[in-house]
Amino acid sequence: MIRSGVMPDDHTYPFVLKGCSDFLQIHKGMEVHGVVFKFGFDRDVYVGNTLLMLYGNCGFFVDAIKVFDEMLERDVVSWNTVIGLCSVQGFYEESFRFFKEMVAVVPVIRPNLVTVVSVLPVCADSENMVMARIVHGYVLKVGLLGHLKVGNALVDVYGKCGSEKDSKKVFDEMEEISEVSWNAIITSFSFRGLYTDALDAFRSMIDAGMKPNSVTVSSMLPVLGELGLSKLGMEVHGFSLRTGIESDIFIANSLIDMYAKSGLSCAASIIFNKMGDRNIVSWNAMVANFAQNRHHFAAVELVRQMQAHGETPNNVTFTNVLPACARLGFLNVGKEIHARIIRVGYAFDLFVSNALTDMYSKCGHLSLARNVFSISVKDKVSYNILIIGYSQTTNSSESLNLFSEMRLSGMMPDIVSFIGIISACANLASIKQGKEIHGHLIRKLFHTHLFVANSLLDLYTKCGRIDLATKIFDRIQHKDVASWNTMILGYGMLGDLETAINLFEAMKEDGVEYDSVSFIAVLSACSHGGLIEKGNKYFKKMKDHNIEPTHMHYACMVDLLGRAGQLEEAADLIRGLSIKPDANIWGALLGACRIYGNVDLGHWAAEHLFELKPDHCGYYILLSNMYAEAERWDEAKRVRELMKSRGAKKNPGCSWVQIGDQVHAFLVGEKIESLDNGFWLAESD
């Protein structure tokens, strides 16, 4: 053009600049900017707007703002562009400032539809309800509400700001509704955790004759997963296959999530394996699938594999894999991950730091958990993790301290916090404090919550108030397996074995499936009552319920046989085990040998216990006492010396609370030594 002698004018430059902007040719663009400036064309509003877009698109945000500031004339496009740029950069406050300026300072230029639908998502991202209402007010004032896109954006923004009621109100008043509107209202509900409402909206959408699209499906699948409606999920899966949207990566990812949350781990794996291309979300969903469905090792392994596939773990990956480490007790893997988290800068992510706190707590390192907690941002969940963590240690009173600290820092305790402190009171056998909390719960109407009621059962049974526990138990509408188990354990502990066994039978009639703990409860009741036949019957019954006996079940059986004096049978049971016997099993045998004075078998059991728990003084004392009773003084002395040489420390004296605690812990399957040892220990010490 120039070569042919025609001079470009102010109508030419916007096109040239637009070209530079679209192809991110910043250097060419700057050259043109120079020319424009030289000829004074930059005063032209169109030229100014294209310069703004050029710098904005090429990532030169500061230069873009400079252009905007220096513009002599601005139109609505200039304002909309600068608002859009701020929004892309995440400068939410600047977006709002420009919007407000536009409304107030510039009377000729009125924000239009484009402005509104640019600003509203910014309100949504920053969850700024105040700003959303300001924009909404403006929309009403200038009559923009009739526009479908404005309505949709409002429905969305209210949902993201946490007010599904406002979403619904806008939605109901909209003149025109599209699938986008339906999708927006569905996500509003699901964002607030109102999954049933989301499902209702989805059904209404179909009733209204609107066809769900891929966005609808990818928003609905997590809802179905949360509600555990895998059947409906499968139907939606079928729908996706028929309509050909199943190859959409969002859909595939949410299918993995839906199947994972419904406990259908294999179905999730099939989707994952079939996927053509995967992104980080696909891998994360799959890690979550393994972690949530108790394939903890596979979860850890998959994080390795994803890196072999060139994917870098992010904050979500870490929050997914840490619970798996916690459950496996993989402290060292957890520490490695922690180091990695610090290196890549995710340590300040709330979810990540909470997952780390929980990992350390579950691995039994409360002091490390506390370290993470103290240097991180905290929310209710952070406190709850530690409250629950300490509640299961000998330092349960720390739970109560944290509970007060949490309230002092202005956080409202929720159901989980209460479950934690009730559990702490139960471990402290602190009935007075427990009752106070119970009263508090009633005032808050939390007491009817199943998990809360179950922890109250635990409190009262541990404190020996089975009468109060029974009162609560009878009032629970839909008792779950834990409610029944706690009561069976409670009666078993009290020695009311008949009631314990009756409850076990009643549980089945109530339609509640037995779990592993139910059998521990009933077997220990049988062993305390010397009910060998019943015990054997229940032990055999486990197979019918597809429950693999664990160490604890075998320990109960050894205890059952041993207490009844069938020491050889108990020893045979141990010899025939396909798993390596643990301290509980040997401990049960040793306890029984002590009762019947069988020194040889006792010695055999103790040898294994010394190997498994060399620092534990109780076993040495027990064996030494047995030799002493058999008047085998030399051997008694030798065991005492062995104990000294290994540095095993005597436990401080046991109060009845600690004994009760050990008894209960034994019954519910904690790895604390067997019942008798607790009593003997107290006696020997």
Add this chain to the structure above:
DNA sequence: GCAGTCCAAG
């Protein structure tokens, strides 16, 4: 220029 997938505590 409006709608979408993965995340911690019981």
